[in-house]
Amino acid sequence: MKTVAEFTIPYLQRLDEHGTATSALPDFAADPEQLQAMYRLMTLCRIFDTKAINLQRTGQLGTYAPCTGHEATHVGVGAAMRSEDVLFPVYREYGTQIWRGVTLAEIFTYWAGDERGSDFAGPREDFPLCVPIGSQMPQAAGAAMAFHIRKQPRCAVGFIGDGGTSQGAFYEAMNLAGAHALPIVFVIVNNGWAISLPVDKQTGAATLAQKGIAAGIPGLQVDGNDVIAVREVMESALERARNGQGPTVIEALTYRLSDHTTADDASRYRAAEDLAAAWKLEPLLRLRHYLAGLGHWDEAREKALRADCATQVDAAVKIYQGTPKPSTDAMFDHLFATLPADTQAQREAARRYAQPDTH
C-alpha cells in the first residue's frame, strides 16, 4: 500500500499562561494600544459575566450562558474580523459581539426573555444567538455563498462548540464550504465540556480541527486562552478566505470555567481539581502580565479599568431593567411583512388578556 494523502494539524501559542512569549509575536502585538484594547474588552466580558450571573441568581435575569474562560477566543476572533464580515455565534460569544458593536444592554435584554435583544443597533447583518446546536453552521456557509456569488470581499464566521461538532449540520456546512472554497472560517471553541459530556466522550477524534480535513479544509489548533495567537490565526484564515483560497477550521482550546448555564451545576459531573487547574491557564492574567512586563499596564490602570467596566455594566443593567415589557402585539408584529387577516384578529384578542409584567 502506498500513502495517497497525509495531513497534519498545527498548533499555535504565542503567550503561555505566565504571559511569557513562547515564539515571535505577530506585528499587531507590537502596538500596545491594540493589546490594551483587547485586554479591556476581555475584562469587560468577565465583569459583565459576573453581574449577569448575580442578576440571574436574584431573579432579575433568565437562564444565562456565561462566557468566563472564553474571553480570549471571543475577543481575538472579533478583533480579527472586519465590520462587513458576518458573525454566526452560538450563545456565549459576547466578546466577539461587543467588539462588533452589540451593546451590553442588548445582551441583557435578550437573556431577560425579550427578542428585542436580538435586534442589534450595531452589526445589522450579524445573526442572533443560536440555541439549537450546530444549526447556525449551514446558514454561515450560505452567507459565504452569497459573498462568493456576488464576488464581495467579505467572510462569514461561524462559531461552534465541541459538542456542536457532533451535529450533522456542522459536517454538512463544512462539506459545502470545502466544495466551493467559500469565504468562511469555522471556529470550534473546544472548552472541554458539552454541558456534562467531556470532549473525549463526545468524539474519538484526537483533535476537532481534523474534522475539517475530510471536507478538504485545513484545520489547526490554537491556544484559545491566548488572545494574540487567536487573533493571529483568525487574521490569516480571514485573509485566505477573502483571497478566494477557501475556508479554514480553527479549534480554539479553552475551558468552560463556569457552569454550562445558570440552570446547570457542573459540580455534579466535573472534578474541582480539574477546574482549579484550568483557572491557572485562564486568559486575562497572562495578557496582563505580558503588558505589565513591558510597562504598558499597572495596578492603577487595572483599577481604573475595573471601575469603568463596572460603570458600563451598571448602566446597561439600568437600560434593560428600565425597558417595559413588550405589548402582546410584539408576538405578532414581526411574524410576516404583512400579517394575515386571521392572525390580525388574534392580535386584537391577545390585547384583552395581557398579563402583568412580573419581571
Added chain:
Amino acid sequence: MPKITLVEAINMAQGWELAHDPDVVLLGEDIGVNGGVFRATAGLQQRFGKLRVQDTPLAEGMIAGMAVGMAAQGMKPVAEIQFMGFLYPAIDQIANHMARLRNRTRGRLTCPVVIRMPHGGGIHAPEHHSESLEVLLCHHAGLRVVCPSSPARAYGLLLAAIRDPDPVIFLEPTRLYRIAKQEVEDDGRALPLDACHTLREGDDVTVVSWGAMTHDTMRAAELLAREKISCEVIDLTSLSPIDHDGILASLSQTGRLVIVHEAARNCGLGAEIAATVAERALYDLHAPIRRVTGYDTVMPYFRLENDYIPSVARIADGIRETVQA
C-alpha cells in the same frame, strides 16, 4: 407510599423497567453522570451502568436513528430529547424510519422505541425550550403520542409506552415536572395507552385538554362552578390515537365542547377533535365548538410566554361563551 413529583415518577418508571427488562436502554444528552437536565434519569447510570444509561454525543438525529437500529435488534431504547425545540433534526429518523419500519417490512422489523421530551412553556426557559409541537408527531401514522398530566399517570403511561411494541412519543409537561406531588406506588403496573381520562364530571360543557393545560382548565372549571356552570374536564392523555369515543360519550351528555391547548391554533390537535365531532356528532351539539389555544405565532421568549399560553381567564371566557351561546 411515597409522594413524588411527575419528574420523579418518570425516573421511577425508567428505573423499574431497567431493573426488570434487560433489553431496556436509556439514551440521551446529559442523562448519565448529570442525571438529565430536569433530573429525569438521576441516579440511574449509577445503578445500571454506562451502557444501559448512555450519555450520547450531542446529535438528536443520531439519537433517534440509533434507537431505530437498536430496536430492530429487539432492544427497547428509551431516548430523551433534551427540549422539544431540539426535536427537529430527529424528525427525519422518527417520521421516515421509526414510524414506518413495521409497515415497510410488512412486520418483519419493528421499533419498540420511546422518545421522551419536555413539552410546553411556562418555566422562563431560553428560546427554543418551550415549544408544543405535538402535531408534528401526531400527523405521522405509526407513532403513538401520549402526554401525562400527573405523577401517577406519568408512571403508568411510561411503563406502558416502554412495553408497547411500537414507537411511542412521551411528552412531559415541563411546568408540571415539580408542581405537585402525588402518592405513586412503584409496583410496575402500567396504565392503558389510547384512552382519555375524565378529571372532573359535569353536565353543561365538555372541556378537552392535555398536559399542563389540564391544570389551568381545572382551575377555570372550579371558577365557573361558582357561577353554576358545570364543566366535564377530559384529559386527552393519548394525543395519537385520539380516544374520540371517550370525547363523544361525554359530549352526548353535555352537548357543548371546548378544546384547550397550548400549541398554536392553526392545524392544532383541536382542529382534529372538532372535525371528528362535526362528522360524528353534529346533531348532539347545542353550540358551536370553541378552541382556546396558543396564538398562531412563534412561541415567544419568556417575557411574553404567559401572554401566549391560554390563561385561566381566557379559558373561562371561552367556556362561558360556549355555554351561553
